[in-house]
Amino acid sequence: MTVLRLLQMSLFKALTLLKPLKTPKPLLFTLLALMFQSPPALATGDPEKGRALFSRCASCHQVGPSARNGFGPQLNGIIGRRAGSVEGYVYSPAMKNATLVWSEKNLKTFLKSPGDTVPGNKMRFWGMGSDSQIADLLAYLRQYP
Ligand code: HEC
Numbered sequence: 001m002t003v004l005r006l007l008q009m010s011l012f013k014a015l016t017l018l019k020p021l022k023t024p025k026p027l028l029f030t031l032l033a034l035m036f037q038s039p040p041a042l043a044t045g046d047p048e049k050g051r052a053l054f055s056r057c058a059s060c061h062q063v064g065p066s067a068r069n070g071f072g073p074q075l076n077g078i079i080g081r082r083a084g085s086v087e088g089y090v091y092s093p094a095m096k097n098a099t100l101v102w103s104e105k106n107l108k109t110f111l112k113s114p115g116d117t118v119p120g121n122k123m124r125f126w127g128m129g130s131d132s133q134i135a136d137l138l139a140y141l142r143q144y145p
Helices: 003-021 025-036 047-056 104-112 131-141
Strands: none
Touching (some): 047 131, 104 131
16 A cells, blocks of 8 residues: 555545534645645755845855855855865865865755854854755756856
8 A cells, every 4th residue: 555545544534533623624625735745846956946045145155157255255166166265265264174075965064054064164154954945045056157
């Protein structure tokens, strides 16, 4: 028996239990809709959503053809770039000496918790908790090699 079938059965059970409670119909339909939604696309990310999310970085970082270093280094080609390697940007010693390449995996960890990934670095950012938001952001940054 497939997992989906099991889910359907337990949903059916839940619905019969809820019925006597006069659960409003719209709620039931919402429940049903939630159950049968296709799973979100993982890992690929949506560059358009990423563009919007980049506003959280844009006070310190630029990306794109005319990007310059600001409070933080420019982020062109960040995926695959060596940490602390932009010419003319003054990094903290922690970032300068981090022997790290910004793979997507490392970026994910860093964006979730910058201070844990490169202890003592000077990026003041709380971190981004959501995997899907990080995937969107990386999809956006990938457009600027
Ligand atoms: C408050 C300013 C600020 C914000 C907001 C910020 N950063 Fe940073 N970021 C910095 C600074 C400053 C550094 C340099 C850190 C150092 O030298 O220790 C940095 C470094 C980085 C690096 C390493 C760059 C390199 O060349 O090694 C990446 C990647 C990065 N930031 C990505 C982001 C992303 C993506 C966001 C948005 C989700 C973001 N940052 C938000 C200030 C910021």
